[in-house]
Amino acid sequence: MGLTSLNQQLLSKIATNDEHGENSPYFDGWKAYDNDPFHLTKNPNGVIQMGLAENQLCFDLIKEWIEKNPTASICTTEGSMAFKDIANFQDYHGLPEFRNAVAKFMGRVRGGRVKFDPNRIVMSGGATGANETIMFCLADPGDAFLVPSPYYPAFVRDLRWRTGVQIIPVTCESSNNFQITIEALEEAYNKAIEANIRVKGLIITNPSNPLGTILDKDTLKSLVNFINERNIHLVCDEIYAATIFRPPHFTSISEVIQDMDSNDDLIHIVYSLSKDMGFPGFRVGIVYSYNDEVVSCARKMSSFGLVSSQTQYLLAAMLSDDDFVGRFLDESSRRLECRHKIFTEGLKEMGIDCLNSNAGLFCWMDLRPLLKEPTIDAEMALWRVIINDVKLNVSPGSSFYCAEAGWFRVCFANMDDDTVEIALQRIRKFVTKKEGEVATVKKKRCPMNLRLSFSSRIYDDGLRSPHMSSPHSPHPHSPLVRARN
Numbered sequence: 001m002g003l004t005s006l007n008q009q010l011l012s013k014i015a016t017n018d019e020h021g022e023n024s025p026y027f028d029g030w031k032a033y034d035n036d037p038f039h040l041t042k043n044p045n046g047v048i049q050m051g052l053a054e055n056q057l058c059f060d061l062i063k064e065w066i067e068k069n070p071t072a073s074i075c076t077t078e079g080s081m082a083f084k085d086i087a088n089f090q091d092y093h094g095l096p097e098f099r100n101a102v103a104k105f106m107g108r109v110r111g112g113r114v115k116f117d118p119n120r121i122v123m124s125g126g127a128t129g130a131n132e133t134i135m136f137c138l139a140d141p142g143d144a145f146l147v148p149s150p151y152y153p154a155f156v157r158d159l160r161w162r163t164g165v166q167i168i169p170v171t172c173e174s175s176n177n178f179q180i181t182i183e184a185l186e187e188a189y190n191k192a193i194e195a196n197i198r199v200k201g202l203i204i205t206n207p208s209n210p211l212g213t214i215l216d217k218d219t220l221k222s223l224v225n226f227i228n229e230r231n232i233h234l235v236c237d238e239i240y241a242a243t244i245f246r247p248p249h250f251t252s253i254s255e256v257i258q259d260m261d262s263n264d265d266l267i268h269i270v271y272s273l274s275k276d277m278g279f280p281g282f283r284v285g286i287v288y289s290y291n292d293e294v295v296s297c298a299r300k301m302s303s304f305g306l307v308s309s310q311t312q313y314l315l316a317a318m319l320s321d322d323d324f325v326g327r328f329l330d331e332s333s334r335r336l337e338c339r340h341k342i343f344t345e346g347l348k349e350m351g352i353d354c355l356n357s358n359a360g361l362f363c364w365m366d367l368r369p370l371l372k373e374p375t376i377d378a379e380m381a382l383w384r385v386i387i388n389d390v391k392l393n394v395s396p397g398s399s400f401y402c403a404e405a406g407w408f409r410v411c412f413a414n415m416d417d418d419t420v421e422i423a424l425q426r427i428r429k430f431v432t433k434k435e436g437e438v439a440t441v442k443k444k445r446c447p448m449n450l451r452l453s454f455s456s457r458i459y460d461d462g463l464r465s466p467h468m469s470s471p472h473s474p475h476p477h478s479p480l481v482r483a484r485n
């Protein structure tokens with residue numbers, strides 16, 4: 001008997017099914033990166049990691065705050081007085097000062113136009129845990145959620161894998177800049193109903209990963225009407241809320257429902273500090289529901305993914321420092337804007353367009369003109385050339401379940417200025433196919449002193465590379481989901 005079928009008898013269905021989503025073709029790209037990671041001085045010809053949606057542009061500000069506030073940590077001489085109490089704390093409601101600080105921060109990130117109730121803040125292990133928790137609260141195995149595509153690839157894991165919930169893609173197209181339309185929603189919804197599938201809700205990511213676009217107030221209102229008419233839920237993953245780097249400002253669903261006659265019991269927000277603060281390693285996820293029963297149930301479930309009290313304690317102090325938060329948010333947007341501009345203008349000079357966007361840690365690059373034919377096979381062929389020859393690990397649109405071939409997500413906030421320049425040079429060389437032109441790429445920098453080596457930063461926000469977690473790990477490299485944050 002083969003090992004797999006033996007395991008299928010010995011282990012659970014979840015343990016032996018394929019639904020985690022890590023069997024993706026990106027294995028090769030990640031292997032290429034793992035085997036040959038770029039380093040400015042130690043490995044200048046290595047693969048540059050542009051598949052990682054991490055916000056590394058403001059660590060100097062965080063470091064400075066930590067140095068100035070040694071009592072915020074329980075592991076410093078100045079802060080160790082609090083060690084015993086905090087290390088003992090285990091209430092799944094969370095430290096009150098943490099919930100207060102997070103609620104205040106969430107309001108501030110949303111322009112102060114809306115207030116969040118600390119009593120509705122439920123903790124989870126990142127937005128990953130928050131998305132799964134909300135699915136466990138709202139749906140049963142076999143039920144479905146509508147998800148506009150292209151969407152965050154790890155939704156297949158977070159929404160589906162352990163919950164048994166189905167994802168029904170709602171196709172968005174480049175012809176209208178991938179905007180969600182009510183017609184597309186209706187079509188997906190009606191098809192599901194015809195197929196006897198119970199649709200429990202719609203989940204949107206606003207700002208969008210991978211598009212970097214935001215939803216305007218009218219669209220959000222129409223989505224609220226759509227779900228109200230059908231009495232289904234609306235889950236809004238707002239993990240990129242503070243990554244807006246130029247107008248228009250971000251409108252949260254919380255702001256929209258304030259002025260609407262909506263059943264708020266159907267509205268739920270997923271949040272995290274992984275992107276806005278750049279803390280994916282802290283695993284701070286939030287479920288914020290307007291439905292009392294969901295708050296209560298999610299809180300009970302949160303026992304499986306609490307944020308450590310040490311992290312809560314530190315963040316309570318940091319996020320309560322209004323001056324710091326204000327400066328951080330302003331500077332983070334400024335640096336993101338600058339980086340986005342350098343990257344997209346660099347591409348533009350080479351004739352490569354990106355979808356117009358004003359948020360996120362990435363751009364949605366249009367390489368349709370470079371495809372041999374408009375197919376996913378051609379997209380994958382081009383992607384392999386980009387990985388193997390150009391030596392950039394970018395993510396093909398098909399990994400985001402994009403219906404149209406030729407789009408690629410390229411992350412730009414997980415590296416230093418020099419690396420961005422080298423990435424642009426490599427793309428130019430590839431596009432022009434003339435080595436001599438490489439030297440003509442002008443040096444452009446944000447006015448900041450950023451020198452980050454990311455040779456050791458090869459994890460995504462959700463999953464560590466198994467082989468990195470343990471040198472003895474029996475698992476193969478996990479391309480997915482390292483590529484797919």
Ligand SMILES: Cc1ncc(COP(=O)(O)O)c(C=O)c1O
Binds near residue numbers: 205237
């Ligand atoms: C849309 C979206 N939701 C959730 C997550 C998971 O975030 P976290 O690191 O907080 O688990 C990500 C990470 O990339 C994401 O892009």
